[in-house]
Amino acid sequence: MTALRILVPVKRVIDYAVKPRVNATQTAVETSGVKxxxxxxxxxxxxxxxRLREKHKSRVADILCLSAGPPKAQDVLRTAMAMGAxxxxxxxxxxxxxxxxxxxxxxxxxxxxxxxRNLVVLGKQSIDDDASQTGQMLAGLLGWGQATxxxxxxxxxxxxxxxxxxxDGGEEVLEGELPMVITTDLRLNEPRYASLPNIxxxxxxxLEKKKLADFGVDGTNRLKTIKVTEPPPRQGGGKVDSVxxxxxxxxxxGAI
Amino acid sequence: MPPVNPHxxxxxxxxxxxxxxxxxxxxxxxxPWFREKCYNAFARNRAETDVGKIEExxxxxxxxxxxxxxxxxxxxxxxxxxAYESV
Numbered sequence: 001m002t003a004l005r006i007l008v009p010v011k012r013v014i015d016y017a018v019k020p021r022v023n024a025t026q027t028a029v030e031t032s033g034v035k036x037x038x039x040x041x042x043x044x045x046x047x048x049x050x051r052l053r054e055k056h057k058s059r060v061a062d063i064l065c066l067s068a069g070p071p072k073a074q075d076v077l078r079t080a081m082a083m084g085a086x087x088x089x090x091x092x093x094x095x096x097x098x099x100x101x102x103x104x105x106x107x108x109x110x111x112x113x114x115x116x117r118n119l120v121v122l123g124k125q126s127i128d129d130d131a132s133q134t135g136q137m138l139a140g141l142l143g144w145g146q147a148t149x150x151x152x153x154x155x156x157x158x159x160x161x162x163x164x165x166x167x168d169g170g171e172e173v174l175e176g177e178l179p180m181v182i183t184t185d186l187r188l189n190e191p192r193y194a195s196l197p198n199i200x201x202x203x204x205x206x207l208e209k210k211k212l213a214d215f216g217v218d219g220t221n222r223l224k225t226i227k228v229t230e231p232p233p234r235q236g237g238g239k240v241d242s243v244x245x246x247x248x249x250x251x252x253x254g255a256i
Numbered sequence: 257m258p259p260v261n262p263h264x265x266x267x268x269x270x271x272x273x274x275x276x277x278x279x280x281x282x283x284x285x286x287x288p289w290f291r292e293k294c295y296n297a298f299a300r301n302r303a304e305t306d307v308g309k310i311e312e313x314x315x316x317x318x319x320x321x322x323x324x325x326x327x328x329x330x331x332x333x334x335x336x337x338x339a340y341e342s343v
Contacts, residue, residue, distance in 0.1 A: 197273075
């Protein structure tokens with residue numbers, strides 16, 4: 001039986017309940033003074049790793065969490081550890097630095113090799129950039145199998161993994177062997193709430209601080225953001241009081 | 257000196273956890289509203305000395321905690337579902 005050494009990357013994003021605002025200079029979305037929390041899809045991947053351990057006690061050797069972000073991303077890692085991860089690594093970036101998916105994938109590849117991981121469980125996307133690229137790029141860089149948007153994960157036999165995905169009109173079942181990259185979809189599980197006592201306990205779990213350079217990864221962005229604007233406000237609709245009114249209106253608009 | 261309540265620790269930690277949960281409670285009047293409600297609910301039973309009733313109250317606190325956690329989960333699930341699976 002291959003022991004699972006799981007890596008769960010997590011991202012600190014603007015809280016799902018907050019309505020994002022564009023900053024005054026129109027260069028990015030305002031993040032200062034805004035409530036931040038863990039990307040909901042990453043919560044799913046931690047929950048799944050912890051559930052794998054609860055189901056197969058002897059098979060999961062350890063669950064490592066990683067976040068690349070400002071020093072405050074520590075809070076997200078503490079939450080992850082309160083949910084059941086064993087230890088974490090924080091790759092510290094500047095307050096305004098933002099890594100592109102490719103840089104994240106390269107970083108994760110280094111971490112996978114350094115920390116000898118054989119399963120990476122990522123959220124399928126983050127709710128801020130919605131790129132949905134990191135998992136796929138990582139699998140490509142490592143040359144591992146990938147199962148994206150998982151709605152069910154099972155371990156089969158010695159080193160097999162069976163992943164169910166929701167596709168149009170049904171389910172698709174993939175089977176592969178470790179090592180593997182899995183990305184999580186919304187209906188995979190119901191993440192537990194990081195309770196207060198567990199958050200306190202998580203403060204004692206090890207958290208390592210690293211720099212990008214420690215992994216030899218170049219964090220320069222290849223894309224330049226020219227301008228960020230809010231979508232135009234929705235134009236209100238008009239009411240018509242009869243069928244004739246509707247037809248007249250449609251004719252007026254040139255629709256019929 | 258009144259006798260020491262053997263459930264004191266449990267009650268306090270339930271109260272603290274409820275306050276912690278309340279920080280995110282979706283209500284127009286926000287956290288102060290929740291804190292007052294929560295405080296009053298505990299204060300109402302301040303004088304309770306019957307062990308059975310105290311345990312009942314603790315079970316109720318446990319229940320409310322579970323409910324709020326479930327509420328948060330559902331709220332998040334629905335928001336994300338609406339944002340990503342509205343097709």
